[in-house]
Amino acid sequence: MAPIVVALGNPLLDIQVDPKHGPAYLEKYELKSNDAILAEEKHLPIYDDVVKNAEVTYVAGGAAQNAARAAAYVLPAGSVAYIGSVGDDDLKKTLQAANDAENVQSAYQVQPSPAKTGACAVLISNHDRSLVTTLRAAEQFTPDHLAKPEIAELLNGAKYFYIEGYFLTHGIESALEVAKGASAHGKTVVLNLSAPFIPQFFKMQLESLLPHVDILIGNESEAAAYATAAGHGDASLESVASTLAAFTKSNASRPRLVVITQGADSTLVASSSPSASPANIKPTDSNPKVYPVPKLASDKIVDTNGAGDMFAGGFLGALATGKDIDEAIEVGHKLGQMCCGQIGPKLSFPKQTVL
Ligand code: 26A
Numbered sequence: 001m002a003p004i005v006v007a008l009g010n011p012l013l014d015i016q017v018d019p020k021h022g023p024a025y026l027e028k029y030e031l032k033s034n035d036a037i038l039a040e041e042k043h044l045p046i047y048d049d050v051v052k053n054a055e056v057t058y059v060a061g062g063a064a065q066n067a068a069r070a071a072a073y074v075l076p077a078g079s080v081a082y083i084g085s086v087g088d089d090d091l092k093k094t095l096q097a098a099n100d101a102e103n104v105q106s107a108y109q110v111q112p113s114p115a116k117t118g119a120c121a122v123l124i125s126n127h128d129r130s131l132v133t134t135l136r137a138a139e140q141f142t143p144d145h146l147a148k149p150e151i152a153e154l155l156n157g158a159k160y161f162y163i164e165g166y167f168l169t170h171g172i173e174s175a176l177e178v179a180k181g182a183s184a185h186g187k188t189v190v191l192n193l194s195a196p197f198i199p200q201f202f203k204m205q206l207e208s209l210l211p212h213v214d215i216l217i218g219n220e221s222e223a224a225a226y227a228t229a230a231g232h233g234d235a236s237l238e239s240v241a242s243t244l245a246a247f248t249k250s251n252a253s254r255p256r257l258v259v260i261t262q263g264a265d266s267t268l269v270a271s272s273s274p275s276a277s278p279a280n281i282k283p284t285d286s287n288p289k290v291y292p293v294p295k296l297a298s299d300k301i302v303d304t305n306g307a308g309d310m311f312a313g314g315f316l317g318a319l320a321t322g323k324d325i326d327e328a329i330e331v332g333h334k335l336g337q338m339c340c341g342q343i344g345p346k347l348s349f350p351k352q353t354v355l
Contacts, residue, residue: 009064070313165194306345
């Protein structure tokens with residue numbers, strides 16, 4: 001089967017540090033407890049440090065790659081492909097094996113040695129996670145990869161495109177190519193804000209891509225970071241969601257949806273045009289529409305790393321099977337919560353029924 005969902009992002013291997021060491025490493029490397037950043041010079045020793053001095057677990061990561069595995073969880077085998085740049089090394093083999101096991105086609109651009117696959121140190125403290133990323137080969141992605149016949153064929157065949165905001169740190173040209181091509185053909189483009197530093201420091205790239213985006217996904221701190229960057233720091237979450245929904249759109253015949261998650265609190269869905277939105281966002285609904293999140297007992301939470309990605313991938317996978325927005329949000333909530341019960345960005349196997 002030709003994939004109907006294609007995701008684009010930075011492939012990373014997550015190095016999850018045993019939670020008992022989390023707080024000490026946060027302090028040592030001057031990190032916030034709930035954040036996602038690119039490693040600065042002072043952070044670079046952390047990768048060797050945790051491997052030498054703490055217990056670590058290696059887990060397949062990279063925000064869009066996690067979402068791709070979540071979409072694959074709810075779709076028939078062969079429905080999902082993932083594009084990103086890796087090195088020719090053991091880290092890549094681990095990522096590819098995880099994708100193979102979960103029916104995601106890895107359409108990697110492989111950089112020659114000595115380029116190494118990117119990595120993300122994950123520090124857990126309570127229910128927070130701090131992510132410190134070194135992109136390495138991931139940021140060597142070049143647009144010519146998209147023109148290779150087998151990749152062009154993938155892009156032509158797919159109906160849903162998922163781009164992580166993190167990719168905009170280096171890959172705006174490729175992201176624009178994918179999104180413009182998709183929206184010109186009436187296909188659905190989904191963008192995830194990914195982290196507060198994306199709207200904060202990459203606002204120009206974000207706003208150049210946004211006109212081609214049909215569904216924007218983010219969480220409360222990312223939405224707040226956008227509001228501040230756009231000069232409305234005091235706006236409510238509801239009004240930020242509506243502002244983003246109303247942002248210029250190249251394909252104006254389709255409304256834009258903005259989905260804002262808030263951890264255990266309700267998810268908001270704003271639409272630029274409720275009357276034209278997919279089923280279940282009705283003109284009579286509040287805009288944004290509010291979706292309560294089922295309760296998850298605190299002792300069921302192992303760690304929250306990847307929960308937002310699994311929400312997004314589950315939501316997208318459900319939409320791609322033809323579910324409406326209400327059902328897709330429900331599937332997203334289920335996969336997000338399932339991920340909270342696992343170490344790292346993982347889902348439970350054997351598969352549970354979530355659709
Ligand atoms: C450019 N940056 C910072 C990143 C990331 C990232 N994925 C792509 N680019 N920083 C962290 N992640 C991934 O986010 C997942 C959790 O949402 C981590 O690899 C982790 O699996």
